[in-house]
Every structure is written in structure tokens, then in C-alpha cells.
Amino acid sequence: MTDAIVMAFGHVFAPYTLMVIGIASLLGIILGSIPGLTAVMGAALLVPFTFFMDPVPAIASLVAMSAMAIFAGDIPATLVRIPGTPASAAYADEAYKLTLKGQPGRALGMCMASSAIGGIFGTIALIVAAPALATVATSFSSPEYFWLGLLGLSCAAFLAAGSPLRGLIALLLGLFLSCIGIDVATGITRFAFGSTELMGGLDFIPVLVGLFAVPELVRMMTTRIDARPRIPPLTNIFRGLGRDLWTWRKPVMRGNIVGTLIGILPGAGADIAAWVSYAVSKKLSRTPEKFGTGHLEGLAEAGASNNSALGGAWIPTIVFGIPGDSITAIVIGVLILKGMEPGPAIFVKTPDLIYAVFIVFILANLIMVPLGWAVIRLSRHILTVPRGAVAAFILVTCIIGAYAINNALFDVGVMLAMGVLGWFMEENDIPVAPAILGLVLGKVVEFNFIQTMIKGQGDLTMLVSRPIAAVLAVVVVGIWAATAWNMTRNRQPAHA
């Protein structure tokens, strides 16, 4: 184990990896602080680059980028009341009220500190929980993995968006996309419509870029903005920060725990963590009437929560190969591309790699403080970057990104088709994230399902014949039943 840790440090502190972390952090901060560009979109843009990297820098770039983007989303939320990423939406109003009171520095300082603390807490949870869970998971076989996959997919479909039915449709669509191409079990080509390019299946990267980035480009290019935002004068972000942190140490701690737990839940990530923590903070506060008037308490709790969710989301990702949120869904895609199937075996096969991920997480959250400080000072310039330049470069980068994987122009066409699909889904409130999970997990679910069926010679009880599998099955059925019950009882409209 010591060998592995030493090797991990070697991986991370290699000059190339450090450079990648630096660039990815910068990219994350810039994307996060430009309203409309999310951490998920940043990850989608990074993936084509990771294709050319070794595993450690590839994963490191995603970790650093997402941690920075989630924090940086707080900057425009505080200064101009526009959350940079959806994860900051829960407390954008609160933070902006502090700016109106003439304390933008105090709000940003708390956002930065609680983000870093939350991120490190989530990482510690990851370091402690992942290996322990992996030991349990080594006894799993195909029925358990089938149910775990189904559990992850169900949570993704039902938790992510308001309407479970629409989430389910998105998920099934993603699963269907994963069926395109030659079936590994039988060698029969499915749904390729005679196209030789489609026989190899849809590549993850053009689909990802199309589904996430193209709709955002449409939005950027169809909204008129009249004036550049006015940035209020900044105040020192470190003044009084220590005292504020000590005063609100309990909310920060609670945010850490709630955020990590929500991150672990498949399908729910930083956005939901921030909303839940802000609500919890208000409910348990001694002074709930101060919320919404520029009060640090909710900010501290939700700010810690959304960053700790990032670390938490990695726990099911690494141990079971079930992504905790959209970003880790992308991570799984990257891990598989790098030939590293996530799952408990990864701790035995490549422990150095896992430790390297842990180190990168801590490193990213530590450099968040100096880098965040610098970026807050420069925010006046970042927030006024011309929209045209941002849209133009994203468009061209998407095109090269889709092309670069197979050096195939066909993939650029796939990206466009998926872009149209993604746009149509967004217009109809069908969440995109479950579709990505479906695409990533589809092959695993199908493989384990068929394998279990063959083992049991068609006997469906085989799926629940082992105790852990039976427990998981009960949980999955419970989630489906509860969701169905909720839908019929509330008679809520399907898009509510």
C-alpha cells in the first residue's frame, strides 16, 4: 500500500500532471464564472482532451475543473446575482444581498472558504468510505451488479428532475443509444441502418458534446443581452473570514455531511445538494427570519454542501461504477476509454491510480484558495468577456472535440444529431443527464442481465437468490413503487 501511495504522489506531482491541473483549474474557474456555462459542460469540453492524456492527468483535469467551476459559480452569483452554474442558484439571492449591503468580499470569502472545506470533507469521506465499500463489493457477482446498475439508473431517472416520467424517458433513450452497433454477446449488428460507422456503436464523446454543449450554444446565440453587467467595487475577501467561519462552523459542518450524502446518491449532485442544504440551514437556524436578507449562515452551509457533493459522488463511481452525478457519469466514460473499468477490482489492479485521484482532489481544493482569490480580483474582466468570443470558441472546440476521437467527420455529424436531440429534450423539460447515464451504463446493465439469465437458464428468481442481491432488489422495487405511488396520489401533471 505504501508503494502505491508513493507511486500516486509520483503520478500527481509529475510536471505534466501539475500543468494539466493548473490549466484545468483555470478553465474551470473561467467557465464556472461565466453564467450559462456549467461544470458539466466544462467536463464535456475537457473530455476530448483527456483522450490524449495518461489516466492520471485525464482524471485530474476533470476533478480540478469541476471543483473550481462549482466554486467559481458563486462569483457572478455574489456580484451580479446571476449564478455561474446551477449549483450556486440556491443562494445567489442571499449572496447578492450581502453585496448590496457593501460586503461582497465577505460573501465571496465565505463562498471560497466553505467550498474548499466542503471539497476536502467530501474527499476525506471518499478516502475512508471507498476502500471499505470496495471490500464488501468484491463478493458481488452479476446479479448484484445488475441490481446496483438498476438502482443507479432508477435514482438518476427519478431524483434528477421534477418529473419522474420524463427522467425515465431520458434514461430509456440513453439505454437504447447504448444498444446501437455490434452486440458484444452475440456479434449481431443492431440499429445501425446499414451504416458501417454506426456498427462500432455511438462514441461517447460526440454524444456527450452534442447533448450538453449544442443546446447551450443555441441558448447563447439566441439571447440578446443589452448591457454588460455592472460589477460592484470589491472588498477584501479575507477580512473577518476567520471569525465568520468560527461563528458558522456548525452550518459548514452540516453542509459538509449533507452534501457528501447527497453526492453519494446516484443522480443527485451539487445542484440538489445546495438547495437541500440551504433549506436545512433555514429550518434549523435560530434566526430563520434573517435568511434572504444577506445572511452568511445559509451561504456557509450550502457553499460547503455543493463542493462536498463532488467528492461524495465519486464514492459509488469508483466502487460500483455507478455515477453519483452527471460529472461522474462523464468520468466513468473516461475511465472506460482508458481501459479501467470502475468497480471494486480497481483498488487491487491499480491502487496507485485511486490514491492519485484522492491526492488530486485535496490538491485541487487547496489551490482553490489562492487561485480563487486571484480570480475574484480579476472577476471584473472575466465577467465582461465578450459573449461572441466565448460562443465562437466553444463551437469550434466542440467540432474538433467530436472529430478528434476517431479522426472521423462522421462523428461531427453524430454530434449535430445529438445536439438536435439534446435541444429538443431541453425544450420539453426532459433531463439530459439520465440519458448520459443510460448510455454509459447500458452495456453493463445488459451484460449483467443477460449473463445472470443465462446462468439461471431463464429462471428469473436467480436475480434475487443471493442475499445482497435480494436486498438491492427490494430497494429498487421500493423506489419504483414509491415514485409510482407519488405520481398517482398527487395526480400531479407530468411536467410539474
Place this chain on the structure above:
Amino acid sequence: MRLSDAALGVLVAVLGGAVLIASLRLPGVPGQEYGAGFFPAILGTLIAGAGAALFVSGMKRRDQALVVLPAWLGDGWAVLNVAILAAAIILFAVFGDDIGFIPFAVVVLWLVQVRLGTPMLRALVVAAVGAFALHLLFGTLLRVPLPDGILEGVL
């Protein structure tokens, strides 16, 4: 383009039915019960079911228009922007090898910036520098064989 719940339900149900039919037509594997079509057939059934459920819940609502077109369709500026976005991707997907990356990138980077309000000359400088920077990054550093197109032999 937002469809009403009922219309979206029909669309999804038809799609699910198509997947189901296509799956059932896939050949089986001799001596094995679960062929290539088994899993997609389940998916098709579930998709059709989800579509039907959406249709049923949508029929109870009378307040939804069948189709709501996006608001920007009434804005010529925005429509042209979307057309440029789609055209740029199609152009590269079809003629990328002939045009080449750098000429394509310069034009697209310039056009999109100008459409979104950047002054022409500044946009041109940014586009030219940006195209070469992207070529350096992807073509040289990451060794992606970006097509030279009309600049073949020049670079």
C-alpha cells in the same frame, strides 16, 4: 419546440413501438434463449409504456397548446444565428477534408463573434489568432490529424 404532454407521449410511444418491432426482427442465436434483440425489446416496451403514460396524463390537461415554438423563431437575428450554428457543423462534417481546419475555423470564429456583436476587425484578429492557437493545441500538441484542406502543402 415544446410539444404538449399528450403529443410528446404519442411521439415517445411510437418510437418505443418502432424499437420493439426492430428488436423482434433481430436474428436469434441458436441454442440460446436471449438473443441480441432481447434487451432492446424490453427497452422498446418500456419506452412505449412511458409514452402511453405521458399521453394519458397529458389528455387530462386541456391548458396545453399542441406545439409551442421557441420564442426566438420570431427574431430574425436569432434564427440566422441558429442557422449559422447548424450550417457550421454540417459544413465541417461534410466538407471538412476539402476545406481544411484553419480556413474553416477562421471563418466560423469570425462570423459567430460578429453575429454576437463583436466589431468586425477585432473579431477577425481574434479569429485568426484563435484558429492558429487551436491548430497548435490539437494539431501539434495533441497530434490530431486536422485536415489541411485548401492549405495543403502550404503548412
